[in-house]
Amino acid sequence: MNLCGPVIVENDAPDTERLLDLARAGDADAFGELCRVHETRLLRQAMLLCGNTDTAEDLAQETLVEAWKSVRRFKGRCQLFTWLCAILFNRYRNKLRARRPIPFSDLMEHEREGIEDRPESADDSSPARAAQEHEQQALVRQSLETLPRKQQQVIYLRFFAGESLESIAGALGCSVGTVKSRLFYGMERMRTMHLSDSQQARKLKIDS
Amino acid sequence: MKSCRTNRQDIVLLAAGELDAGKAEQLRAHARTCADCARYLQEMSAISDALNTAATEPDLEVSVSFHSSVLRGLRSGEQASAWNWFEQLSGTEKWGLAAACLAALLILLSAVFSRTSQAPPRNVANNNVARHVESELAPTLSNYQIVANRSLDEFDGLLTRQANRALPHTPLYTPPSGSAGNGWD
Numbered sequence: 001m002n003l004c005g006p007v008i009v010e011n012d013a014p015d016t017e018r019l020l021d022l023a024r025a026g027d028a029d030a031f032g033e034l035c036r037v038h039e040t041r042l043l044r045q046a047m048l049l050c051g052n053t054d055t056a057e058d059l060a061q062e063t064l065v066e067a068w069k070s071v072r073r074f075k076g077r078c079q080l081f082t083w084l085c086a087i088l089f090n091r092y093r094n095k096l097r098a099r100r101p102i103p104f105s106d107l108m109e110h111e112r113e114g115i116e117d118r119p120e121s122a123d124d125s126s127p128a129r130a131a132q133e134h135e136q137q138a139l140v141r142q143s144l145e146t147l148p149r150k151q152q153q154v155i156y157l158r159f160f161a162g163e164s165l166e167s168i169a170g171a172l173g174c175s176v177g178t179v180k181s182r183l184f185y186g187m188e189r190m191r192t193m194h195l196s197d198s199q200q201a202r203k204l205k206i207d208s
Numbered sequence: 209m210k211s212c213r214t215n216r217q218d219i220v221l222l223a224a225g226e227l228d229a230g231k232a233e234q235l236r237a238h239a240r241t242c243a244d245c246a247r248y249l250q251e252m253s254a255i256s257d258a259l260n261t262a263a264t265e266p267d268l269e270v271s272v273s274f275h276s277s278v279l280r281g282l283r284s285g286e287q288a289s290a291w292n293w294f295e296q297l298s299g300t301e302k303w304g305l306a307a308a309c310l311a312a313l314l315i316l317l318s319a320v321f322s323r324t325s326q327a328p329p330r331n332v333a334n335n336n337v338a339r340h341v342e343s344e345l346a347p348t349l350s351n352y353q354i355v356a357n358r359s360l361d362e363f364d365g366l367l368t369r370q371a372n373r374a375l376p377h378t379p380l381y382t383p384p385s386g387s388a389g390n391g392w393d
Contacts, residue, residue, distance in 0.1 A: 028282040035278050043274070044265040057274060065281035140258040158224060159259040165226055183224060184217045190255050 016080060023071045031071060035064045038081055045085055048160050049092045059095065063088040078163075078170030085161040086171040089153055143193040151186030154179055212244050219245065223252035 016037070022030035042063060046056035067074075067087055074083055144152060157168045165183070169176045215235065221227040222235055239246045345351045347370060356363040 028279070031282055032275075032279050035282070036275060039270050039274060039278065040268075041265075043270050044268050047266045047268050048263060053268070056268075057271065060270075061274070061278050061281060064278050065285045068282045069285050140255075140262045144259075155259065158226075159256075160263040162263070180217065180221060180226075183226075184220045187220050187224070187252060187255055188216070191251050194255065195251070 017076075020071070020074070020076070020080070023068070024074075028068070031068050034080065038084055039064065041081065042084055042088060045088055045161055046092070049088070049156075050095075055095075059088065059092060063091055066091065077173070078167040082157065082161065082163045082167045082171040085157055085163065086153070089156050093149060093152075139194070139197065140190070143190045146193070147186050147189055151182045151189065154182040155186045155190075158183060212242060212248075215245055216248060219249050220252050223249065223256040225256075 016034065019030045019034050023034065039060065043056055043060040046059040046063070047053065050056055050059060063084060067084055074080070144155060147155065153172065154168060157163045157171065158165070163171070165176050165179045169179045172179070215238070218227055218231065218235055219239075222232050227235065235245075235249075239249050345355070345366070352363065352366075355366050
């Protein structure tokens with residue numbers, strides 16, 4: 001596996017390349033076509049991050065406009081969608097910092113709604129399991145939120161956007177080795193937090 | 209096999225599904241005989257599974273007005289300028305850039321000041337120039353008056369320098385050609 005050499009990722013479709021060339025030359029309609037291809041998936045990614053439909057739409061639109069403004073800097077070292085996700089993540093982080101009182105995990109209203117709206121099934125254990133899963137996901141998000149930005153960015157792009165390490169390295173302009181290192185330290189930190197939470201829960205159980 | 213501590217990065221990559229097949233098999237075989245690595249792999253797999261579950265994309269479609277809003281944004285948004293680039297930086301990066309600019313400014317200022325302190329004082333330099341010019345002054349009464357009015361010491365110095373200057377040898381008196389005597393004859 002490539003550790004620090006130049007990052008090579010499979011290119012976008014030839015049509016994407018042509019549209020990108022036109023967009024770099026200032027053709028807004030060409031970039032609009034690219035937006036049409038990626039906007040639904042990007043909106044879903046925004047929803048995963050912020051958990052609120054209106055905020056997600058704003059975030060996705062802002063991301064596409066920002067990508068248009070800096071499309072000349074996109075050198076094709078990663079998939080266009082990976083690059084869009086990297087911009088989306090940075091915008092989300094900046095938004096979050098601007099409105100600090102709203103925690104990442106509290107914004108996941110769609111999950112709560114999903115669980116509350118779920119009909120009572122024949123299986124009695126289903127609501128309990130759903131609640132447990134929800135709790136687990138909230139914990140994951142909380143611990144993810146506390147990571148340093150660069151580690152959080154790599155974990156988001158790997159697990160949420162589902163990008164390869166090579167593509168992430170291309171989008172972030174660093175080596176695959178650096179991406180692996182950030183992934184390792186990020187997940188290691190999440191594990192440590194998870195262990196300390198479990199120990200605390202066990203201690204509470206014993207005390208009670 | 210490497211020591212168990214150094215296996216940890218590979219175990220994380222294995223849990224994230226990013227380790228190549230050969231290495232992954234080797235590591236799984238090791239984990240079957242090593243309790244520490246097996247536990248670490250189990251914990252990392254749990255984190256990885258939780259992340260994958262949390263990352264399940266919601267079933268969501270863009271609204272009817274979404275694309276037209278994006279197009280409006282594209283048409284009104286200018287393409288990258290230096291200011292756009294600066295705006296896109298995160299808060300930390302902006303502060304880092306500002307700190308770097310400040311440091312560069314300080315280095316520039318200190319370089320300018322150190323050069324100024326090494327140079328001779330301005331008035332000394334001017335005096336040297338003035339002295340040089342004055343030594344070249346024609347020995348006329350008006351020039352002497354100007355220098356004497358400024359300082360008698362300077363005037364004294366000027367006279368001394370002019371007296372010491374190697375003047376071309378010109379006889380004070382040249383007898384007219386053809387006369388052999390001193391003209392009194």
